[in-house]
Amino acid sequence: MSATFPDQYRDLFQKKAFGAFTTLMPDGGPQTTPVWVDYQDGEIWVNSAVGRRKDRNLRRDPRVAIAVIDPENPYRYVEVRGRVREITQDGADAHIDKMAKKYLGQDKYPYRQPGEQRVLYKISIEKVHAMG
Amino acid sequence: MSATFPDQYRDLFQKKAFGAFTTLMPDGGPQTTPVWVDYQDGEIWVNSAVGRRKDRNLRRDPRVAIAVIDPENPYRYVEVRGRVREITQDGADAHIDKMAKKYLGQDKYPYRQPGEQRVLYKISIEKVHAMG
Numbered sequence: 725m726s727a728t729f730p731d732q733y734r735d736l737f738q739k740k741a742f743g744a745f746t747t748l749m750p751d752g753g754p755q756t757t758p759v760w761v762d763y764q765d766g767e768i769w770v771n772s773a774v775g776r777r778k779d780r781n782l783r784r785d786p787r788v789a790i791a792v793i794d795p796e797n798p799y800r801y802v803e804v805r806g807r808v809r810e811i812t813q814d815g816a817d818a819h820i821d822k823m824a825k826k827y828l829g830q831d832k833y834p835y836r837q838p839g840e841q842r843v844l845y846k847i848s849i850e851k852v853h854a855m856g
Numbered sequence: 857m858s859a860t861f862p863d864q865y866r867d868l869f870q871k872k873a874f875g876a877f878t879t880l881m882p883d884g885g886p887q888t889t890p891v892w893v894d895y896q897d898g899e900i901w902v903n904s905a906v907g908r909r910k911d912r913n914l915r916r917d918p919r920v921a922i923a924v925i926d927p928e929n930p931y932r933y934v935e936v937r938g939r940v941r942e943i944t945q946d947g948a949d950a951h952i953d954k955m956a957k958k959y960l961g962q963d964k965y966p967y968r969q970p971g972e973q974r975v976l977y978k979i980s981i982e983k984v985h986a987m988g
Contacts, residue, residue, distance in 0.1 A: 740930075742925065742930050744876025744878075744888050744890075744923050744925075745888075746876075746878045746886040746888045746921060747886075748884070748885075748886060749937075752880070752884055752919075753880075753919040753921070753937060754878040754879075754880060754886045754888075754919065754920065754921040754937070755921050755935070755937060756876050756877075756878045756886075756888060756921035756922065756923040756935060757923060757935055758876075758923055758925055758930060758933050787884070787885040787886065788886065789878060789885070789886040789887050789888035790888065791876050791888040791889060791890055793874065793876075793890050795930075798872075798874050798890060798927075801890050803887070803888060803889055805881075805885060805886070805887060
């Protein structure tokens with residue numbers, strides 16, 4: 725089961741649009757957090773750090789939801805349901821720098837903490853609902 | 857288990873800030889949708905219509921997550937986890953008009969469909985995480 729992200733909403737990933745990213749807690753309840761989002765090769769990429777709650781949740785249950793709202797028009801948005809296909813540290817440092825460039829206009833991600841291990845979640849898209 | 861929404865973030869409910877609202881699908885997977893949000897008597901109120909997916913989800917599993925982002929600063933936001941305490945149609949029509957006033961500047965909700973039954977979810981707050 726996979727779905728294609730609609731072409732006419734790809735511009736959301738060019739803009740500094742945040743994703744409202746939902747993972748599942750150990751008891752199955754949802755947790756929703758604003759995150760930077762990227763689109764690569766038909767998948768959504770999210771970057772976090774090893775050991776954070778999102779990271780622990782995704783290693784236990786790969787099911788996610790993401791809503792991306794157009795910052796210029798909140799009635800235009802895309803909702804995605806999907807599943808983390810791959811969790812990797814390979815390329816995660818370069819990727820967070822790329823996200824810092826997009827969202828902050830900075831070449832290097834400025835909030836890196838000592839000892840922090842960045843991690844990249846590659847999310848396959850299973851359902852898409854677009855509005856506006 | 858209940859938590860208090862922090863006073864210094866109450867202004868988010870005065871602004872036209874959307875909530876990224878998550879419910880759980882029948883298989884336990886998350887679904888996240890932008891919604892209008894209200895704050896009343898220590899609870900978050902969300903308005904939908906009977907029979908929609910959110911409505912069906914909430915009648916089966918009351919657990920929700922809501923992220924509310926400051927429209928003037930996406931790095932300032934509040935994440936809430938909670939539970940629907942009450943589902944009611946009482947007052948739901950008046951409430952959607954109130955939300956139309958807040959978000960659209962209109963006295964009456966303009967998108968009402970024939971036969972639509974509005975419904976109000978009163979959500980008790982269990983966990984709050986505020987940033988920015």
